[in-house]
Amino acid sequence: MAGGTIWKGSIHFGDTNVSVKLHSAVKEERIQFHLLHRRDQVRLHQQMICAYENVPVPPEAQAKGFEVEEGKFVIVDPEELEQTTPEGSRMIEVHEFVKAEQINPLYLDHVYYLEPDSDLFSEGYGEFVETLREMAVAGICTWTMRKRFYLGALQASGRTLRLYTLRYSDEVIAVKYLELQDILVTEKELKIGCDLINQLTAPFQPEKFENEHQKRLQKLIEKKARGEKVVLLRPKIVQPTAPDQLLQALEASLKKAA
Amino acid sequence: MAVQGIWSGTISFSLVAIPVQVVKAVSPGRISFRTLHNKDWSPLARRMFCPKQEQIVLPGEIIRGYEIAPDKYLPITDEELESVSPERSRTIEIVEFIDMDEVDPIYFDHPYYLVPAKGGEKAYRLLAEVMARTNRAGLARFVLAEREYLVAVKSTEGALTLFTLHYSEEVLPADGMAPKAGRIDAKGQGRMAKSIGKMMADFDPGKYADKRREKVTELLKRKMKEQAPVEAPTMEEKESEGPPDLVAALEEVMRDMKRSR
């Protein structure tokens, strides 16, 4: 079952109003590590230290500043900062719809499941999801939640409505900044490459993959805890394929895959 | 916005290995503030503090540990962590390709770009082109720092993008979210489709600005006009004069210069 209700809001566009509850859609389970003092294995605490005097500074003596120039700061009051938070309306305003396939995954940040809020007006939920699904479109929307202003996309998945938060355009580094070169690849190499990929294609079944690393890490920890010696292995390094060997490597791969 | 390298190694599929670097693809736009000491405005830094020894601990003295019992920790070294999946620490090995149309975007976690390292430019371009033509992504496993990731490598505008994916057990089931399938009002749906149809556009996130950031920027601009920014104190430098011979020679030169002016 998805997590508890994180927030409540109301989707709005034209004559449509659907009240919803947001739930987490993803839950990460990771082995947590802490930072220890090497000498005595005591868990360390984080402190804010004044570099100038080299002493710890308690929260009451801390201030927030924005660095405008090296070493120069504009001090900002917590109350002033509070006032910049957008007004807390519960509206998820849909501004436009786009073809769902146009959404570049680089923009996807977090995802929530939406449940109709039966305490309020939510009758349109089913209709909305069905329409989104049939038209294969997503609703681009904005809303204010927990003092932040969000950009998002509403999409159907089966009969469930999902809300993805999107990154702002200046938060995604454009491909052009990578300054990749235009290198010529022959049609022959491309053909063999395509054939190879087709041979190596399998249906997408994410359930196949387990987090083996976590399991092994757990074993390592148990081993150490029992006082057993841990054998250190060296990481495997693979030799890169030289450009003039590329065609050969592709042909050999295709033979191997067939 | 430097294209920062996060990891370097090779990406491979079958017998082809391409030397690459993993670099950031996204960078948060939030306006960040420094925490300062309100006494003299000197910037504060985060340091780790040992409560037993009651002192600040330098990075060389810090080790990672796992809690095996309340307040009891088992230290783990970086080598031990890396040894857990040695065959994956320097290579991203693509084990299979998947059709992009089959991938539910809910699986995407964090994006990165791959850039080719020296000698890998041609093979990189080949892989990007071939994946674009066949509309496939490569699935691989990849260990970075102390975590293993399931990743998808796909082609975006001629570049290879790497997405860490959520494991399927991490994607929560959506059961119970949608209301029971009731009868859908065809007319109502038709109206809604029309309504949506009128609001169609091309995907362009550039249209939308982070209003909170705008407000914070306005606040900062206003404050900068109202008062001069405060300055952090700078560290004083010891004013030793220098090697005695040199100092003596310089003093003599100075004396001569003043006399002749």
Added chain:
Amino acid sequence: MSRNIVEIGGRSISLSNQEKALYPSPGFTKAQVLEYYGRIAAFILPHLEDRALTLKRYPNGVDKPFFYEKRCPTHHPAWVQTAEVVGDNSRPITACLVNTLEALLWVANLASLELHVPLARAGSPKTPDAMVFDLDPGEPATILECARVALILRELLSRLGLAGYPKTSGQKGLHVFVPLNRQDATFDDTKQFSKAVAVIMQKNYPDLVIARMAKELRTGKVFINWSQNDASKTMICVYSLRAREMPFVSCPLEWGELEHLSKLGDPDKFQVIHAEAIRRAEAMGDLFREVLVKEQRLPHI
């Protein structure tokens, strides 16, 4: 994004965004930046040769965010030479070397308007070829006060048997380079020497010179930044553009010119714009040539 491929020295360079105004105020475009570097190449290349370049990139123009790059962009063409040098956290990094015209244009095409290089060559990173006096005016002091300090410095150095060569920083200050070129001076030597000179100048001209970093003490004085004499520091290369509102250049001056400009009393007249830098170089040659060839030894060290 517009791209055109040009052939230079048998290499192909893909030039992008040529019409983009990197200096919006005068409308100075990327094509013009490349043209400048192309024309000044003969003069600037000897000063860039075999030095680990720090790029300072302004992909969207001088009034937008910029970034430094000490690592050579990984996708550099094979014909851009690189060198392994020690980076900021004592880890090795691969830096670009601008040893050819093609490499210079490639770097300029990346909108690296400013080219910063260390005082030592990549082949011998611990031995500086020159000692530098970086003169930085604290407001309301200007380049005029820097010129005064430079002229005093010139006399002092001359009495110690050393020749120095001035250039504008292209911003507010002046640099005086003292060539060494003997591989027997270390950064410790040049740092000690320049610090001792700075301290004695502060002692004797306390209203004009300051030898300490403390920003709050710099008002109206010229800071002699002796700490630039360090293996980890870089200086703006002579003939490099500066990313200011106008495309001024870090340009060498003759001592006589410096004296004359000092007397005129107008700080703006010190600044040399791109076209002027080319004209001067073509007419007078490389005024900074001696910095590369003259051999001098630091006395009393």
